[in-house]
Amino acid sequence: xxxxxxxxxxxxxxxxxxxxxxxxAAVIYMLAERFKATQQVGHLKAAHQLPPxxxxxxxxxxxxxxxxxxxxxxxxxFAEKLLNFIVAEVIRHHExxxxxxxxxx
Numbered sequence: 001x002x003x004x005x006x007x008x009x010x011x012x013x014x015x016x017x018x019x020x021x022x023x024x025a026a027v028i029y030m031l032a033e034r035f036k037a038t039q040q041v042g043h044l045k046a047a048h049q050l051p052p053x054x055x056x057x058x059x060x061x062x063x064x065x066x067x068x069x070x071x072x073x074x075x076x077x078f079a080e081k082l083l084n085f086i087v088a089e090v091i092r093h094h095e096x097x098x099x100x101x102x103x104x105x
Contacts, residue, residue, distance in 0.1 A: 052094030
C-alpha cells in the first residue's frame, strides 16, 4: 500500500468512525426518549393498578420490529433480542413505579 493509499484509507476510516459515533449518539438519545415515554406508561399503569407487563402488546411489538428489521436489512433475530432487552428494562421500571405507588397509599 502506498503512502497515498494508506492516507486515503485512514481518512475514510475516520469518516466512517465519525458517522458511527453520530449514529451511536442518536441511538442513545432515541432510547432516552423511549424510556421517558415508557416511564409515563408505568405511572399510568400504576395509577390504574394495571400489570407492569403486557404480553400481548410485547408480542405485537416483536412481530412489528421483526418486519421493520427485515425491511431495513437488519437481522430480525438481533432486533428481537434488542427489543426483549429493552422491554425487560421497561418492565423492571414499571414494577418499581408500581411498588412506589403502592407505598404512597
